[in-house]
Amino acid sequence: MTTQAAIQTRELGRVYKLRGTKRKEDPKELVALQGVDLTVEAGEMFGLLGPNGAGKTTLIKILTTLLLPTKGSATVLGRDVVSDAQEIRRSIAMVSGGETSGYGLLTVEENLWMFARLYGLESKVAKQRIGELMDVVGIADRKNSKISDLSTGLRQKMNFIRGFISDPDVVFLDEPTLGLDVSAARQVRAFVKDWMAKHPDRTLLLTTHYMAEADELCDRLAIIDKGKLLALDTPEGLKHRLQQDAIYKLRVAPLGHRPANGDGLIESVPGVRQVTVNEVEGASELTLILAGDDALGGVLGHLQGRGSGLLSLEKREPTLEDVFIDLVGRGLDVDTSHGDNGNGNK
Amino acid sequence: MSSVAKKAAPMTVAQRLLDTPLARRSDGLRSFAVAAWLGWQIESNWADPFLFAVYSIARPIASALILVVMYSVITNGAFQEPIFPYIYLGNALYILVGSIIVGVSWAIIDDREHYRVAKHLYTAPINGYSYLFGRGLARLIIGAISVIITIVFGVIAFKLPITFASVDWGLLAISTALGIASLAGLGILVGAWTMTMARHFWSVGEAVSAGMYLFSGAIFPLDVLPAWLRWIGFLFPATYWLELSRRALLGPAAAGFETFSALSNGALLAILAAFTVVLLTGSWFFYRWALSNAKDKGLLDMESAY
Ligand SMILES: Nc1ncnc2c1ncn2[C@@H]1O[C@H](COP(=O)(O)OP(=O)(O)OP(=O)(O)O)[C@@H](O)[C@H]1O
Numbered sequence: 001m002t003t004q005a006a007i008q009t010r011e012l013g014r015v016y017k018l019r020g021t022k023r024k025e026d027p028k029e030l031v032a033l034q035g036v037d038l039t040v041e042a043g044e045m046f047g048l049l050g051p052n053g054a055g056k057t058t059l060i061k062i063l064t065t066l067l068l069p070t071k072g073s074a075t076v077l078g079r080d081v082v083s084d085a086q087e088i089r090r091s092i093a094m095v096s097g098g099e100t101s102g103y104g105l106l107t108v109e110e111n112l113w114m115f116a117r118l119y120g121l122e123s124k125v126a127k128q129r130i131g132e133l134m135d136v137v138g139i140a141d142r143k144n145s146k147i148s149d150l151s152t153g154l155r156q157k158m159n160f161i162r163g164f165i166s167d168p169d170v171v172f173l174d175e176p177t178l179g180l181d182v183s184a185a186r187q188v189r190a191f192v193k194d195w196m197a198k199h200p201d202r203t204l205l206l207t208t209h210y211m212a213e214a215d216e217l218c219d220r221l222a223i224i225d226k227g228k229l230l231a232l233d234t235p236e237g238l239k240h241r242l243q244q245d246a247i248y249k250l251r252v253a254p255l256g257h258r259p260a261n262g263d264g265l266i267e268s269v270p271g272v273r274q275v276t277v278n279e280v281e282g283a284s285e286l287t288l289i290l291a292g293d294d295a296l297g298g299v300l301g302h303l304q305g306r307g308s309g310l311l312s313l314e315k316r317e318p319t320l321e322d323v324f325i326d327l328v329g330r331g332l333d334v335d336t337s338h339g340d341n342g343n344g345n346k
Numbered sequence: 347m348s349s350v351a352k353k354a355a356p357m358t359v360a361q362r363l364l365d366t367p368l369a370r371r372s373d374g375l376r377s378f379a380v381a382a383w384l385g386w387q388i389e390s391n392w393a394d395p396f397l398f399a400v401y402s403i404a405r406p407i408a409s410a411l412i413l414v415v416m417y418s419v420i421t422n423g424a425f426q427e428p429i430f431p432y433i434y435l436g437n438a439l440y441i442l443v444g445s446i447i448v449g450v451s452w453a454i455i456d457d458r459e460h461y462r463v464a465k466h467l468y469t470a471p472i473n474g475y476s477y478l479f480g481r482g483l484a485r486l487i488i489g490a491i492s493v494i495i496t497i498v499f500g501v502i503a504f505k506l507p508i509t510f511a512s513v514d515w516g517l518l519a520i521s522t523a524l525g526i527a528s529l530a531g532l533g534i535l536v537g538a539w540t541m542t543m544a545r546h547f548w549s550v551g552e553a554v555s556a557g558m559y560l561f562s563g564a565i566f567p568l569d570v571l572p573a574w575l576r577w578i579g580f581l582f583p584a585t586y587w588l589e590l591s592r593r594a595l596l597g598p599a600a601a602g603f604e605t606f607s608a609l610s611n612g613a614l615l616a617i618l619a620a621f622t623v624v625l626l627t628g629s630w631f632f633y634r635w636a637l638s639n640a641k642d643k644g645l646l647d648m649e650s651a652y
């Protein structure tokens with residue numbers, strides 16, 4: 001292995017031309033990525049975290065040679081994604097979660113066999129590796145089932161191991177656990193960790209919406225939103241950024257609708273950096289990132305003013321979720337239709 | 347055919363080929379072998395051998411019969427005229443034209459929209475150009491079987507003047523090889539073109555081969571058409587392949603039709619060879635352009651169905 005970076009992007013950008021825009025004033029272009037500078041070293045498990053439409057899949061498509069960048073450059077294993085695509089393809093694999101694709105009329109084993117052969121694997125090696133991988137994710141008993149007869153989750157497992165059959169140097173996993181049940185998702189995470197432990201020179205780039213997954217798996221994380229890289233650090237490093245802040249979780253009587261004038265929002269209370277609100281039954285659950293503990297009094301006063309009584313209050317350590325909210329201005333799984341939410345004054 | 351034999355035989359052939367050091371090193375050969383194997387699995391995937399027979403035997407014979415009935419009505423049963431074997435063979439041989447063009451081009455849409463594996467294929471080290479040829483092979487074989495059966499049926503049922511000894515096998519072999527290669531090139535052009543377009547559920551290849559049926563001289567000599575329309579046929583390689591194959595099968599009777607009577611077999615072969623060279627090189631460059639165009643537009647792995 002050389003010392004070159006596994007993945008490197010320079011000022012990488014991608015603009016989509018939008019088709020079928022009817023009215024003149026509709027935008028004709030969409031900036032999906034801009035000015036992305038990223039270096040992932042060989043041996044890293046690297047995570048991309050970002051809300052829907054952030055540009056994660058776009059970045060992966062460029063790196064896996066499915067899509068051309070419109071600006072800047074990117075290399076995988078030192079090879080340019082535009083001019084050296086075929087060489088890159090020999091050493092990479094990609095798996096997208098929620099993916100149920102495949103030749104329905106072939107069996108699980110035949111589907112995998114076919115891809116193994118496209119990579120030029122020797123017959124014996126292919127057979128053996130397919131057998132091992134099917135065992136690991138627990139679909140060995142279905143190897144002779146046509147994949148049209150498999151449940152979506154089982155198909156997804158098949159697609160997941162397809163990504164590892166060619167023994168790739170760089171693996172791209174786009175939301176690999178999307179749509180899997182809890183134990184299957186755990187199985188997949190365990191597999192990924194184990195695979196990386198056994199192949200410490202390989203590189204893995206992962207996108208996910210699950211903070212815990214990113215925290216558990218990734219050596220380093222990039223937080224990306226609206227096509228831009230907002231932060232890049234280890235999970236610990238990212239959390240450390242919020243060490244100075246105070247994070248509170250409050251349960252209050254239902255807040256009701258957004259107050260008519262903007263001043264009535266919790267965000268307008270001095271010292272409040274970010275607020276997310278989750279409606280749970282019979283209560284509103286607030287997560288507050290405060291500049292310091294002193295700001296709490298103001299928040300409680302504000303709530304009292306809105307006639308919303310306090311049910312419970314808890315101070316806690318920063319999580320990745322908090323970091324994400326702090327940077328992106330909204331959470332990944334919160335109801336954004338609510339007024340007291342996101343885009344707070346920073 | 348038993349389903350075990352159906353699966354096992356091509357798998358073994360593909361396996362043997364793929365295990366050679368050359369195939370493991372050559373993207374083109376490997377892609378071709380895997381695609382041919384896959385194409386065979388898809389095309390021969392008729393749960394019921396009966397259905398398979400209906401599709402590849404009964405259907406072409408039925409369509410030949412329709413033509414025969416129409417001919418009989420129009421000409422009052424003049425089966426002795428040289429035009430009868432001319433159009434019977436034209437119609438039978440034309441089956442192969444559709445098989446090749448559709449076989450090669452349809453895989454693009456099929457992989458992308460139906461099986462949704464385009465992103466897996468194009469992130470793998472394949473040679474997409476030879477992959478498409480491989481995908482077309484199974485349809486070619488099945489199409490050839492249909493052609494042979496239809497012709498044999500014509501010889502038996504309608505006394506087409508073809509005997510084993512009278513056929514110019516050399517001419518038939520060379521012209522068919524060139525015909526297949528040129529039509530495969532055309533299939534790639536069509537397939538590559540669909541690759542650069544979003545939202546395609548229908549087969550452009552089907553449309554092209556069906557549309558060209560009337561301009562290829564398959565069921566009537568081209569000089570029936572107005573001169574300016576004949577040019578469409580003259581620009582279609584199948585026209586020359588059909589003429590050459592009929593000459594090889596029927597001899598002087600076929601060469602007597604006005605359209606190409608001024609051209610010798612050698613001249614027709616030269617024209618077909620030129621088409622083959624142009625279409626194969628042209629399709630190679632066009633395929634590469636289409637691939638990068640699709641990558642640029644983000645269409646390579648686009649799935650239209652929502
Ligand atoms: N082919 C396309 N044509 C036009 N716009 C596109 C295309 N593909 C993606 N986009 C847009 O580009 C932006 C980034 O999309 P992308 O799929 O990269 O996001 P993502 O981070 O993967 O989101 P998600 O979490 O929902 O998967 C989005 O606004 C999306 O609508």
Ligand SMILES: [Mg+2]
Nearest residue numbers: 056057058174
């Ligand atoms: Mg995505």
